[in-house]
Amino acid sequence: MPKKIVAFGEVMMRLQVPGYELLTQANTLQYSFSGTGVNLASAMTKFGHDGYLVTKLPDNPLGDAAISFLQRLGIRRDFIAREGKYIGMYFLENGYGQRSSRVTYTNRLESTFNTSDVSDYDVDLIAENADVIHFCGIALAMTDKVRESMKILAKRVKEKGGIVCFDCNYRPSLWDGGYKQAKPHYEDMLSLADIVMMNEKDALYILGMETDKTSRREQLEDLIPKVAEKYNIQTIAGTHRRVNSDNTHSLQGYMYKNGEFTFSANTTFSVYDRIGAGDAYTSGILHGELSDFSPKETVQFAATAGMLACSVVGDTPMSTEAEVLSAMRGTTEDIKR
Amino acid sequence: MPKKIVAFGEVMMRLQVPGYELLTQANTLQYSFSGTGVNLASAMTKFGHDGYLVTKLPDNPLGDAAISFLQRLGIRRDFIAREGKYIGMYFLENGYGQRSSRVTYTNRLESTFNTSDVSDYDVDLIAENADVIHFCGIALAMTDKVRESMKILAKRVKEKGGIVCFDCNYRPSLWDGGYKQAKPHYEDMLSLADIVMMNEKDALYILGMETDKTSRREQLEDLIPKVAEKYNIQTIAGTHRRVNSDNTHSLQGYMYKNGEFTFSANTTFSVYDRIGAGDAYTSGILHGELSDFSPKETVQFAATAGMLACSVVGDTPMSTEAEVLSAMRGTTEDIKR
Amino acid sequence: MPKKIVAFGEVMMRLQVPGYELLTQANTLQYSFSGTGVNLASAMTKFGHDGYLVTKLPDNPLGDAAISFLQRLGIRRDFIAREGKYIGMYFLENGYGQRSSRVTYTNRLESTFNTSDVSDYDVDLIAENADVIHFCGIALAMTDKVRESMKILAKRVKEKGGIVCFDCNYRPSLWDGGYKQAKPHYEDMLSLADIVMMNEKDALYILGMETDKTSRREQLEDLIPKVAEKYNIQTIAGTHRRVNSDNTHSLQGYMYKNGEFTFSANTTFSVYDRIGAGDAYTSGILHGELSDFSPKETVQFAATAGMLACSVVGDTPMSTEAEVLSAMRGTTEDIKR
Amino acid sequence: MPKKIVAFGEVMMRLQVPGYELLTQANTLQYSFSGTGVNLASAMTKFGHDGYLVTKLPDNPLGDAAISFLQRLGIRRDFIAREGKYIGMYFLENGYGQRSSRVTYTNRLESTFNTSDVSDYDVDLIAENADVIHFCGIALAMTDKVRESMKILAKRVKEKGGIVCFDCNYRPSLWDGGYKQAKPHYEDMLSLADIVMMNEKDALYILGMETDKTSRREQLEDLIPKVAEKYNIQTIAGTHRRVNSDNTHSLQGYMYKNGEFTFSANTTFSVYDRIGAGDAYTSGILHGELSDFSPKETVQFAATAGMLACSVVGDTPMSTEAEVLSAMRGTTEDIKR
Amino acid sequence: MPKKIVAFGEVMMRLQVPGYELLTQANTLQYSFSGTGVNLASAMTKFGHDGYLVTKLPDNPLGDAAISFLQRLGIRRDFIAREGKYIGMYFLENGYGQRSSRVTYTNRLESTFNTSDVSDYDVDLIAENADVIHFCGIALAMTDKVRESMKILAKRVKEKGGIVCFDCNYRPSLWDGGYKQAKPHYEDMLSLADIVMMNEKDALYILGMETDKTSRREQLEDLIPKVAEKYNIQTIAGTHRRVNSDNTHSLQGYMYKNGEFTFSANTTFSVYDRIGAGDAYTSGILHGELSDFSPKETVQFAATAGMLACSVVGDTPMSTEAEVLSAMRGTTEDIKR
Amino acid sequence: MPKKIVAFGEVMMRLQVPGYELLTQANTLQYSFSGTGVNLASAMTKFGHDGYLVTKLPDNPLGDAAISFLQRLGIRRDFIAREGKYIGMYFLENGYGQRSSRVTYTNRLESTFNTSDVSDYDVDLIAENADVIHFCGIALAMTDKVRESMKILAKRVKEKGGIVCFDCNYRPSLWDGGYKQAKPHYEDMLSLADIVMMNEKDALYILGMETDKTSRREQLEDLIPKVAEKYNIQTIAGTHRRVNSDNTHSLQGYMYKNGEFTFSANTTFSVYDRIGAGDAYTSGILHGELSDFSPKETVQFAATAGMLACSVVGDTPMSTEAEVLSAMRGTTEDIKR
Numbered sequence A, B, C, D, E, F: 001m002p003k004k005i006v007a008f009g010e011v012m013m014r015l016q017v018p019g020y021e022l023l024t025q026a027n028t029l030q031y032s033f034s035g036t037g038v039n040l041a042s043a044m045t046k047f048g049h050d051g052y053l054v055t056k057l058p059d060n061p062l063g064d065a066a067i068s069f070l071q072r073l074g075i076r077r078d079f080i081a082r083e084g085k086y087i088g089m090y091f092l093e094n095g096y097g098q099r100s101s102r103v104t105y106t107n108r109l110e111s112t113f114n115t116s117d118v119s120d121y122d123v124d125l126i127a128e129n130a131d132v133i134h135f136c137g138i139a140l141a142m143t144d145k146v147r148e149s150m151k152i153l154a155k156r157v158k159e160k161g162g163i164v165c166f167d168c169n170y171r172p173s174l175w176d177g178g179y180k181q182a183k184p185h186y187e188d189m190l191s192l193a194d195i196v197m198m199n200e201k202d203a204l205y206i207l208g209m210e211t212d213k214t215s216r217r218e219q220l221e222d223l224i225p226k227v228a229e230k231y232n233i234q235t236i237a238g239t240h241r242r243v244n245s246d247n248t249h250s251l252q253g254y255m256y257k258n259g260e261f262t263f264s265a266n267t268t269f270s271v272y273d274r275i276g277a278g279d280a281y282t283s284g285i286l287h288g289e290l291s292d293f294s295p296k297e298t299v300q301f302a303a304t305a306g307m308l309a310c311s312v313v314g315d316t317p318m319s320t321e322a323e324v325l326s327a328m329r330g331t332t333e334d335i336k337r
Helices: A037-044 A061-072 A124-127 A144-159 A176-191 A201-207 A215-233 A277-291 A295-309 A322-327 B036-046 B061-072 B123-129 B145-159 B180-194 B200-206 B215-231 B277-290 B293-307 B322-327 C036-046 C061-071 C121-127 C143-158 C179-194 C198-205 C216-231 C277-290 C295-309 C321-328 D036-046 D061-072 D123-129 D144-159 D180-190 D200-207 D216-231 D277-290 D297-310 D321-328 E036-046 E060-073 E123-129 E144-159 E176-190 E199-207 E217-229 E277-290 E293-307 E322-329 F038-046 F063-074 F125-130 F146-159 F178-192 F200-206 F218-230 F277-290 F297-307 F321-328
Strands: A004-008 A012-016 A028-034 A050-057 A080-082 A089-093 A100-104 A132-136 A163-167 A196-197 A233-241 A248-257 A260-263 A269-271 B004-008 B010-018 B028-034 B050-057 B078-080 B089-093 B102-107 B130-138 B163-167 B196-197 B233-244 B248-257 B260-263 B267-272 C004-008 C012-016 C028-034 C050-057 C081-082 C088-094 C101-105 C133-134 C163-168 C195-197 C235-243 C250-256 C260-263 C267-269 D004-008 D012-016 D028-034 D050-057 D080-082 D087-091 D103-104 D132-136 D163-167 D194-198 D235-243 D246-255 D260-263 D267-270 E004-008 E012-017 E028-035 E050-057 E080-082 E088-092 E101-105 E132-136 E161-169 E195-197 E237-244 E250-259 E260-263 E267-270 F005-006 F013-017 F029-032 F051-058 F080-082 F090-095 F101-105 F132-136 F163-167 F195-198 F235-243 F246-256 F259-263 F267-270
Touching: A004 A037, A004 A124, A004 A144, A004 B130, A004 C081, A012 A061, A012 D103, A028 B028, A028 D260, A037 A050, A037 A132, A037 A277, A050 A061, A050 A124, A061 A295, A061 C061, A061 E080, A061 E088, A061 E101, A089 E060, A100 E060, A124 A144, A124 B050, A124 E250, A132 A144, A132 D260, A144 A176, A144 E277, A163 A176, A163 A277, A163 B267, A163 C121, A163 E004, A176 A201, A176 A215, A176 F267, A196 A277, A201 A215, A201 B061, A215 A248, A215 A260, A215 B061, A215 D132, A233 A277, A233 A295, A248 A277, A248 A295, A248 F090, A260 A295, A260 C028, A260 D028, A277 A295, A277 F013, A295 A322, B004 B123, B004 B145, B010 B061, B028 B036, B028 B061, B036 B050, B036 B130, B036 B277, B061 B078, B061 C101, B089 C195, B089 E012, B102 C061, B130 B145, B130 B277, B145 B180, B163 B180, B163 B277, B180 B200, B196 B277, B196 F277, B200 B215, B200 E237, B215 B233, B215 B248, B215 B260, B233 B277, B233 B293, B233 C143, B248 B277, B267 B293, B267 E004, B277 B293, B277 F029, B293 B322, B322 D123, C004 C036, C004 C121, C004 C143, C004 D012, C012 C061, C028 C036, C028 C061, C036 C050, C036 C133, C050 C061, C061 C081, C081 F163, C101 D080, C121 C143, C133 C143, C133 C277, C143 C163, C163 C179, C179 C198, C195 C277, C195 F297, C198 C216, C198 D180, C198 F277, C216 C235, C216 E012, C235 C277, C235 E199, C250 C277, C250 C295, C250 F051, C260 C295, C260 D235, C267 F163, C295 C321, C295 E322, D004 D036, D004 D123, D004 D144, D028 D036, D028 D061, D036 D050, D050 D123, D061 F090, D061 F101, D087 F063, D087 F125, D103 F063, D103 F178, D123 D144, D132 D144, D132 D277, D144 D163, D144 D180, D163 D277, D163 E012, D180 D200, D194 D277, D200 D216, D216 D235, D216 D260, D235 D277, D246 D277, D246 D297, D297 D321, E004 E036, E004 E123, E004 E144, E012 E080, E012 F005, E028 E036, E028 E060, E036 E132, E036 E260, E050 E123, E060 F063, E080 E161, E123 E144, E132 E144, E132 E277, E144 E161, E144 E176, E144 F235, E161 E176, E161 E277, E161 F101, E176 E199, E176 E217, E195 E277, E195 F277, E199 E217, E217 E237, E217 F235, E237 E293, E267 E293, E277 E293, E293 E322, F005 F038, F005 F125, F029 F038, F038 F132, F038 F277, F051 F063, F063 F080, F080 F235, F080 F297, F125 F146, F125 F321, F132 F146, F146 F178, F163 F178, F163 F277, F178 F200, F178 F218, F195 F277, F200 F218, F218 F235, F218 F246, F218 F259, F246 F277, F259 F297, F267 F297, F277 F297, F297 F321
Parallel strands: A004 A050, A004 A132, A012 A089, A050 A080, A132 A163, A163 A196, A196 A233, B004 B050, B004 B130, B010 B089, B050 B078, B130 B163, B163 B196, B196 B233, C004 C050, C004 C133, C012 C088, C050 C081, C133 C163, C163 C195, C195 C235, D004 D050, D004 D132, D012 D087, D050 D080, D132 D163, D163 D194, D194 D235, E004 E050, E004 E132, E012 E088, E050 E080, E132 E161, E161 E195, E195 E237, F005 F051, F005 F132, F013 F090, F051 F080, F132 F163, F163 F195, F195 F235
Antiparallel strands: A012 A028, A028 E028, A089 A100, A233 A248, A248 A260, A248 A269, B010 B028, B028 C028, B089 B102, B233 B248, B248 B260, B248 B267, C012 C028, C088 C101, C235 C250, C250 C260, C250 C267, D012 D028, D028 F029, D087 D103, D235 D246, D246 D260, D246 D267, E012 E028, E088 E101, E237 E250, E250 E260, E250 E267, F013 F029, F090 F101, F235 F246, F246 F259, F246 F267
16 A cells, blocks of 8 residues: 655755766756655655655746656655745766766755755644655755754654654765764664664764674674664664676665564666665665565565666666566566567 | 569657656657668668568658658668558667666557558569568568468569568567467468578477477577478578677577588677667678578678677668678777778 | 646647658657646646646556656646556647648557546546536547546536536547537537537537628627527637737637626737647636636636747646736736846 | 659758857757759659759768768669769858858868769760759859760750750859859850740840840840740749848749740748758749649749748758649648648 | 957856746756856957956866856956856746746855955956956946955056946846945946946936936937036947837947947847847947947947847857948848858 | 967867767767867866967868867967868767777868968967977878978977977878888977877887887887987887777876886776877876976876876867876776765
8 A cells, every 4th residue: 555755855956967078068958856855755656655755945947847857756746845046956977987977066055945944844744644754864964954854853753653764874075073063963863763774884983883893794783783772773774885897886785673684685787877776775675664575575675676776867766666576586678578 | 783672561660768768757759760671671772782662651741751761771662552541659768787678569550551451562563573572570470461461472472583581580479379370370481481580499489399409509400400391491590699798799690501500600799779680680691692602601791790780770780791791800990090 | 725627638649840840851759748638737737726637548658658747747647547558649740931730640549548438537536526627629529438438527527516617629630420420419518518618610510500690709799698598508718819921829818608708808929839729728717717807807817828828838838827917917028037 | 654853963961050059159060961953853752753863972971871861852873973082061050130141161172073074974874764854053163074064964865855954043152253254154054955944134144145124024024035045945934032121031933935924923931941942943843844734833833832942941842742732722721630 | 459358247157948948848958158247258359359257266167167168259267266166057948929038046146256355366467458347237236345346456457547348237136225225336336437338227227317308319318428427437338229029129329429429220130149239239339449440330330249149149249340340231141152 | 387388280170970870870960179289288278288279270160160169178279370261070970889980081181271381370489489399190191281380390499499299190091102101201200309109119110110029018118219319309108008899998108218118007997989098198298297297107197197088078188187196096986076
């Protein structure tokens, strides 16, 4: 049965130079709208749920275009506030080989979303309707107002019986005060969360935990159970990911639940657009949990969803449940006729 | 000396999403016109022959566009009937990595071609002019009327001394009745054909033949001579093809003639657009046979033509005889100045 | 207060050659999805209502793309059935000056929608929810099954207290049996309708009514009251439209209600894409009626909405209530900064 | 019954900046291939004849692209010589309003065509097959070799009973020696021609004839009969054309035959691409003459063909006989469904 | 002899939806960089001078792209400061007919330029080199820092013997405090200026002057001499412009100098992109003054430059002196071959 | 401190079919302007120097477009002569896999540049300003006039104390008379040069030197010191490059100076557009020499610049000094945020 999945987060306009030209060489841009919340709500919609976004968008043609884009993905506009003037934007120049991709931001912190406060959102209505609410560490890095909105929303949804999901998603460039500034906010969110996306690095660096293990896998198996216990988290999941020299990526997912670790196969695959793979993985975990998949099925479903998200144009995962299941079964055909 | 090569078959409109977007993401399509007959007639034209198509196209702007496209390839319009309203179409979304390409058809069986009958074609004129006529298993899967046209044309060309070429090209999704429905029609065409494109799988599954060999190569060497004998076929040729994990393909061609097998080198190559490679291989075999190449030359020429067809945009082979010969000599330069 | 506006009708895929090239000259197409129902539901959504479409779409990537397009416009997918394989399509080549635009259809009558029957739709749910349901003469021209669905839906919505709106929209090429075949079906719909879009030509030709007046205006004023009385219709509205030699159009709207005619100003304007102007006019009438505008306001609002729809790319009206009101006030600025 | 129409002339590559940008602003070009001969052969093919081109093209990818383009238009490649390295090219920047279009040529006189001589062409074969051969004053302005080829071809076709058509088409910028250099060559061609395209200005300036009339119409009626008599020309035809200030053009055609003038209506129309209208007019005259139209029909058909050529993208007329006849009947509809 | 023309002003990124789609319909944008200073420096460069821009741009890929764009126009980068993060941007949706164009700005006041102060610019170097320096009322409306930079630069250039040009260019939406806030700053600039662009409305509204005349022409002739006297301005020039209903514009320029008015012809012309016409007019006045044209020639040259700027894609005038002179002579040809 | 780097050479227009289509399949081209001199001047500008080009361009819109393109790259136009009519052009069709790229030239030898002579250039001004002047073997292959200009410019710059750099860059197809014709001209340039780009093959084939070594490395180490001695060259540098079967390239650079060889690491990398890598390498050597890098730093900087040039769209290197240094440090990130 479809659930109501609510994601909280900023919608940004992505302005991408087509192909491999630089901004100094080209004269056209492709635009779309994205963000962790968008990716999550879209992915859950493709899996058969009703995806909602809690965000605030300017009341002008750019805000209209964002709404149209979200609706195209099937995301519902019911919880989107409209007011203000600015949408966050970033320009993307694709790298090639040894040349890195480049991202250039506009005044993000002054965007309509990042200057919004909790009174912009109908918290009661959201809390009554959300089966799941999702937050991410990127929004947590923004402004005090945004952080306050996150914590209030999480609390209220939890009180009403909804599941709170939090993706740590730590971005060093967004925290002027570094781990020290971030830690108390992360602890607040972890204490409120039922499902958390993270791995051993988050435990080590954000939470400042310690381990005498040296391999990533051992560190993970040592630290994650401690995190789960300390913050009383039902399910923790995440991935280990590696960029290979031949432009492929390798990904292995894990889930920790009821005191047990489950790991997906470690798969290697070609990458068209890497942004959004983490959100697809999160969506897979959520869908598995909501659908009573076994842990093995859930983690494999999530890893496959993450892999497929890398094969799709744009940030936003586009695969249906059927497509993920088909790819899990490994029945990749050359052309589907 | 150039020969008159006549190919019988449907012309379909191919509507392709550019790049790697899905139909739900994009808003433009590239269109072209293709089909096994188109590919064959075009390839033979590039090899210096006069390519003709026997087909029927609607008498409307879509039919006009198809004709223009065929003419651009150098194919002659003399044997193309015009009447009716519908052209078969398919939409193509390109896959990437683990994500398969997807093909979506429109009402194909009701197309002008698939509702045509033999009276639409000037059989006498065609039979008098064709040095070679080519048919394929895709058309054979369509409608009774199409099948009737094929058999009558094959018979009449044969009577007039033309060479009949038949490419088995079995497509499971097109035969509701499966191998059982297909077998008698395939047997009719095999009995009429001088040159046949097939491999051991066609013998095993369509014709229901048996072998106690297990490797593909041994099965081929066991079954193909029996097919040649049973249906009195002068030349049988085909390929073994493998899709490798790194997006390259491997291809080895064979030809059976005068009781002997000849094999091409087994080559591995990058693939831009895989559709049409089989038709390029067939064209290479035909051109070798018409040009009195040795079997070794013929089969290597055909395999190289197949490989080059994979490096070209669109379904239709575009390489000239000189270009195939140059690639056979392996003189691949980086840039031809 | 926003109303639930339900439109019944076919969604077609529009494949348009960009610019002024012919299909024989170009190699790309722009695609979108449209239809009278789409236009109406979209326009009403822009005016602040909730627009729904009752239609049936194939369960394949083309159907998915149609849904995405409708959602982008803000139309709700709740009443859309999914099943079957074919979507109606048309190709559009833009005319220029003396050269007419050309439309080429594919197998429309075999589309998923035109082979649907009433059991595909959740009539009860629709009837309970619709504040207004809209039908049009194009759908009425299609198949017996479609006609049956229309009449059942109209009856049930009416029983539940919803408003039934019917746009005569007679297209000669779609009725093999001409006016004679059409008349009984039109009479059925007129008897069920509360609001009807038509003008004097529909009364003369479809309904076979007679008048001794000669000017269009006098004929209108003579016949429309008789139609209203005979079929017991609350409101009848429509337009007189003229294509001028300098590529401008002139449009005057009228509304007949409570025994009185009201006319809009007769305005002349440049036209970018003329398709959809009639649906914008209908939407304006509906919005005026639902918003308790005076007849004068309603008819002027509708005429302005029709004019603005001609200034927009694509079939579908895109103007908000505020934009129509601003254009009514005539405050056209060169650039809005 | 279709005739074999042979046109002699250069094929040039047209490289056009899309839209209204300048070469200093843009970074893409659209390319096509055109020339008076191309336009004429294409137009006659659309009218149901078999169009051939006598020209010489380089034996390289640019020559291949030109051939493909000609074939797409339906023009036969049988009389096209291949050898040499250069194709004439011009760059076109579209003007707007008061800003003129600009044409920039590459080294035209050194092109494969302009350095060809009569031995490059199979004169016997051409003469045996041509029902009509067409020449134009642009080719006459090129090189001595080209002029020699023209005169030999004209003579031989005439001897074999074919019709020789010559379009004066004087371009001042192409004749270094002005009218004086041009006159003897024009006289040679006029003496060989059966059908000539010209107007009173050609008589006055190229041929140096005199008249005491002052209006263009009177000068035409005075001079053309004298030209016909002096050079023994069966039919002379041409147009008077005016560019109006509102971006429309006005055109009136005439034909002089058997001692009588016939004039078309003077029509005014919007212009998308004015190049090629004269060739369309010539094609209309030829088609009328070959089809035994009355002079009135012929001249109106030709003027309508010229008008429609201005509504089409690119140099080359694309209208069929049916489309010209329909436009003559004035049945311009908004959209053809 | 070429002069060094220095323009002070903001460079903005213009992000334009191609064609006539809305941001909610499209998915690509064309980008360029513009501003009054850019337009002026570019236009003067095309007239043979050396154009410089005094501005500040972010030190990131967007700033790099802006520099590249300016250099492409021939503008020198010597006086451009680099630092900071944000460039002002605006999105442009083209209107059609009755539908207005729409401009949506991003956070302009926080741009690198609008937060720059005079220490960012090498005032001495600029003052020593500038033959002319140009300012505009748009920059004056921005921030105190920008206003301060303007006044200091104007003073220093004047001291060194350079000509100071000021274009009033009042934009109501940019002055929160309206005319009252603007007046003292305008007076400062007028007192420093040698050449001023304005018309009677600026005198009436910004400067609060009074007149008992009623027609625009009479008001102009009454007020401008008073302005010249009061602020001791050598030359005042400007235009009267009218948008006509048929999408053409009419423009008449004037210049007041040495106590005398000179007027250009009043011309009407088609408009492709109206932005930048005023800057082209200013450039024409400056060029005329620097080249010792007679007042009659100067004002006609300027008006023609303004007209041609409307025929060009983008904000920035692209016509050379020769092209303006040719258009003044009225020798508009259809195509320049 | 920035140096004035002057490059002598032809600017050609590059007309490239987008993607992988052939000229016979496509209808659009992308254009840019390039050449060894362009690449070198642009690369040095990106490294912080002032790049100038000594060339001659036609005085028409194609020449204007070339100038705009060069300015966009930051190259100064001060030493560019304008006159004449033709610019050299080449058409580029991209290869794929086994299918080679194809280049088709227009009449290059008759271009404005290749018919220029030394009087077109202000040799004194150039010689007084150039810190470095760069020549290449492609220009040397053109015409006697070009060769004369090269030698005079080299001599005069040397006399004034500038550094002369010569890149051997031997292209067999450009020398009708082969090595024999080339040798004396190469010897003239080598005798004038301070810095020379070459490897052992140039010594063996152009200069006809002999060695009994067999490996490339040993031949290099045997021959280059002899060349340096014989022609009195301060620094010789170059690369060994290999195209690998998986579409990667491998490159190792060397520099010989003060009697010692220094080699860069041998790196393997993906290639987007291989043209221009050699010019980037040369620019790296020049920049290292001008910046007093150690030989080790210089050669590694140059090799990295060469590698990055292969990751960029178009011929022209676009990397800044900072970007090359960052890539040298190997800090390749996936996305730069």
